[in-house]
Amino acid sequence: MKKQHVVIVGGGLIGLSSAYALLRDGHQVTIIERDHLGAGAATGNAGELTPQQVAPLASPNTALDVMRGVFTRSSYLSIDALRLPALAGFGLGFIRASGKRGTARGSAALAQFSGEILPAMHRMAADGIDISGGGEGYLMTCSEEGALQAAHAGYQRRADLGWGEAPGRILRDAELAAHEPTLDPGVTGGFMLPAEFSLDPVTFVASLAEHVRAAGSDVRIGLTAERLGAGASVECRNEVSEPVTITGDRVVVAAGAWTTPFLKRSGIRSTAVVSGKGYSFTVPVETMPSTLIHAMDRHCVAIPMHGRLRIVGMMEFDQRPTRMNRDRFDVLTRAAAGLITGGDWENRTDEWVGPRPMTADGMPLLGRVPGRADVIVASGHNMHGLSLGPVTGEVVADLVANRVTQVKGKNLDLTPFAVRR
Template sequence: MTAYVPLNERALEAFDALAAGGVEAVTHRASPFLALYRTERERSGLLAELQAIRDSGQSEVVFGQLTGEQARALEPVLTDRVGAGVQLYGQRYLHPPEFVGALAASVRARGGEVLEGSGVRSVRETPQGVVLDLGDRERRHDAVIVATGAWSERLTRRFGVREPVQAGRGYSFSVPVERMPGGPLYFPQQRVAVTPLGDRLRVAGMMEFRRPDAPLDARRIDAVVDAVRPFLAGVDLDDRQDEWVGSRPVTGDGLPLIGRTSSERVFVAGGHGMWGIALGPVTGMLLAEAVLKGETPEVLRPFDPLR
């Protein structure tokens, strides 16, 4: 957690910098952001974790304890099965598909090119630059950043990256609601989070370690539904759309891979686990500095891909 301190301190302002630079996607302030439990005893683990995070130097982590009644007053979608809560302050959330689309639009607006549907078979270094094999053609670049998530190991191992990256797969779907929550709701004991996503509620959970390309397992969706159903009212968990499984890139030591490989022209950005959305923009800003200046910022030292 100490290694994450300087990244977390700049994480939200990095979203603001992107917005100021033309990325037309909104980050919403979470009012409120609640972690919810059946009993006060259940929440003791999270309270201990939050205090440990503060003790590591992340003083911006601000939270307060709620009774079940207080939590339900803040969020009427909660049932009386909620007996205790923790409110976290200063948090935000976003609409992931809209955000990614806005990033791509910003790249194109600046004269950049986005190749969709093009898989990279290999990356190799030559005296003339870094060559990407796209199967039907090759492209040569001065520098390359491999940011292919749970698939990164295949492209980076030849450049000295030995830390394994596994797929920690999460499942999600969206459902209609009678009343949209004011912000994200997290059920730590059930490992399920729900977040407003347009006019529907996104429900997500699970950490399944399998091949990143393995098909969706419908039993996992059922498990998420069963876990969260007792806590939500006016939410139609049987009218599911957008059932999906995504592969979070997870490293063995819990730290991402950010920085230069054994090649001065090949860089890595990935392995953030469940924090890819939150730390993506600040990762990009710091890594851009490393690529352009040829020097790795000190705050990235703990995330050295060659460790």
């Protein structure tokens, strides 16, 4: 294979994972990042790497949440009504994808990656990248009996299809409380997903960034990519607004929630990627839960992470990817306070907001741009950019090398992830 110079726009989870895989293949890599490596949504997330949960957000259950999200600020999902005209296309696509058939199709497309999520992450770990800070097994909780049973059956079905390990049996009331004594007594049902994994994204991203720097990538901090230039070049502005052009043999666009404006400025039509902001904070607790707790009905996650407890949740559409709306912390705190006992909710630290790169149908954009064979887009990973990051990096390296990606001996079908679909 001829070695290439690959220019990557964006030094977040996908840009760094792509850089890692490309450097491993012996390519030369330049990363264009306007802020710092790991800006965007890379570090404040829940740290979940989860073969069982890689599925679109849109489902028959979430269509109603979208309606609620427009009219109330007390829901985990909120949509700024003033931005509705701009979000209308995305919203309609989301509702279209919420049907049973769309959900099943989307889940099957994403599940192609399930078998490689943990192996790809372990390949990084074998190379010295830090995947510490979390551990194995999630406790999934839900106090609505019907939803609990439906979720359990859904995970069992996925396991039967080979999309992850089977869930443990359902635990209720006293048995659940004995299993996880830090749960609030109001939490009445749950089960383990024993094989899912979590890590600390702060140390993971720092170690990945250090690795790609040490492996020789040229990291151009403070450069904002404005548009694609001719061939495989990227036109940028530096911190004092001077034009800078970076030219390589290939360009990988991994600009997360900022991908669509960049492609538009480059004259490329694509499926829209919009920002779905999430929030997190650290809370002091009397006793640390023994595993990650994912509250399906409360739409929040409590994650023991290197000895601190991180709380994560919310999905906010307001088209302002970096704006922190403080009322979201109150909603998230109320949700988490009904999940875990002994939290000192007044003394939250590490408050953080980050934009998930959302697509209406939940599918990432992963492939070459039609008519621009030198340009690859790797973006729109929704709630799964950490789960799918390491394996996405490998797919990008395969695309650069004109190799077909195989997962468990089967060719990966990239059609559902076409840049324009």
